[in-house]
Amino acid sequence: SQTIHQWPATLVQPVGSPLSLECTVEGTSNPNLYWYRQAAGRGLQLLFYSVGIGQISSEVPQNLSASRPQDRQFILSSKKLLLSDSGFYLCAWGKGTSSTDTQYFGPGTRLTVL
Amino acid sequence: AQTVTQSQPEMSVQEAETVTLSCTYDTSESNYYLFWYKQPPSRQMILVIRQEAYKQQNATENRFSVNFQKAAKSFSLKISDSQLGDTAMYFCALRTSGTYKYIFGTGTRLKVLA
Numbered sequence: 432s433q434t435i436h437q438w439p440a441t442l443v444q445p446v447g448s449p450l451s452l453e454c455t456v457e458g459t460s461n462p463n464l465y466w467y468r469q470a471a472g473r474g475l476q477l478l479f480y481s482v483g484i485g486q487i488s489s490e491v492p493q494n495l496s497a498s499r500p501q502d503r504q505f506i507l508s509s510k511k512l513l514l515s516d517s518g519f520y521l522c523a524w525g526k527g528t529s530s531t532d533t534q535y536f537g538p539g540t541r542l543t544v545l
Numbered sequence: 546a547q548t549v550t551q552s553q554p555e556m557s558v559q560e561a562e563t564v565t566l567s568c569t570y571d572t573s574e575s576n577y578y579l580f581w582y583k584q585p586p587s588r589q590m591i592l593v594i595r596q597e598a599y600k601q602q603n604a605t606e607n608r609f610s611v612n613f614q615k616a617a618k619s620f621s622l623k624i625s626d627s628q629l630g631d632t633a634m635y636f637c638a639l640r641t642s643g644t645y646k647y648i649f650g651t652g653t654r655l656k657v658l659a
Contacts (some may be wrong), residue, residue: 450633474636475649480587482645490646518589529643533580533589 433458435537437522443543450495450509452540453521458504462504462524463532466497468518469539475521481505517544547572549639551650553619558627562568565654566622568637576642579620581611584634586653593635596620627657 434457441507444450456461456462468480479497494513505522511542520540525532548571558564566625570579581593596604596613603611608628612621637650 458602465645465647474651475647478645480645488645521590525645529640529645530576530647532640533578533592533595534647536582537593538587538589541588 432453433462433524433535434441435522435535437520437537437540438543440538443545444512445545446502446514448509449541450507450516452507452522452542454505454507455503456488456524457502458526459526463507463527464499464509464521465525465534466505467521468517469521477524478507486523493507512544514544547639547648548575549637549648549650551635551653552636553649555654556658557658558582558624560627560629562627563623564627564655565650566624566635566637566655568620568650570618570620570639570648572618572639572641574641574643578640578642579611579613580638580640580647581609581620581622582636582638582649583631584636585599585630585632594600594622595647617640620630624655629657631655632657647657 436455465480467475479500481487496508509539522537523534525534550569577598579596583591583593594604594606608625610623634652636652639648
């Protein structure tokens with residue numbers, strides 16, 4: 432069966448510091464990968480998605496970036512965090528084409544920027 | 546542009562009763578997919594049910610079923626025999642065929658009362 436991991440689970444960072452969140456999927460190959468942000472009490476905002484290694488689509492241009500250095504690894508980064516980057520970050524994986532994909536989510540990372 | 550609207554921010558139901566959560570959506574595409582996700586206090590998003598727009602039969606998953614009204618662009622979730630573990634935020638989501646972009650509603654907070 433497939434498993435998705437995210438770390439760290441919780442992170443407190445000062446404004447202006449860098450960020451690296453990691454997401455790894457086990458038990459499948461060539462998954463579609465997604466990064467979402469959920470602000471307090473709100474829905475999900477799609478940040479990035481990737482349908483193959485080295486391929487990244489950005490939905491919300493801002494001070495965040497994503498990379499996919501390996502088939503089942505998806506990394507969310509920032510060079511300088513802003514207060515507005517605080518939130519709950521969710522990674523998800525899916526399988527197949529745009530006709531068959533269904534998302535399954537990881538446990539999330541709670542980021543607080545002070 | 547696609548939109549998903551959940552007009553009920555909060556709902557409550559007595560244990561063992563039935564509750565229906567509403568979701569309306571808008572898309573000009575003819576082929577798309579609809580989802581309900583559950584986010585319990587742990588905040589990990591869990592897939593509850595999926596519906597393909599081309600299927601007339603409503604999807605069912607144990608105590609969870611949907612009422613899919615394509616012409617009205619309505620996709621409600623019915624939870625039968627509600628259990629305390631059903632207490633969670635419920636999100637409706639839409640994805641059109643040919644894209645990997647999921648559009649989420651703002652969620653409905655459901656509380657099951659003992």
